Amino acid sequence: MWKGKPVIGGFAGGITVQIIWGVTGYTVNSVEGCAFRIRYLLHNPDVATQMGRNAREYVREQFLITRDLAEHLALMVTLLR
16 A cells, blocks of 8 residues: 555555555455455556555554654653643
C-alpha cells in the first residue's frame, strides 16, 4: 500500500484493518476471488491507479510513526500545561 499499489488480501490477521474494500484494495476468500480481482484491476488501470493512491494516503494517515509521534507530543504538551 505504501508503494501506491492496491492490495488484494485474504481475511486473515490485520489485513482486514488495512484494506478498505473497493477503496484501497480488496479482501477475498478464495483463489478464484483473488484471480477475479487481479483481472479486474489489470483490465481497469485507472481504477487500480486510484486505489493505489488511496492506499498510500491511507497508510500515511493511519500507520506511519510520524502520526503516532505527533499524537504523543500533543498529549505531552497538554499534560504539561
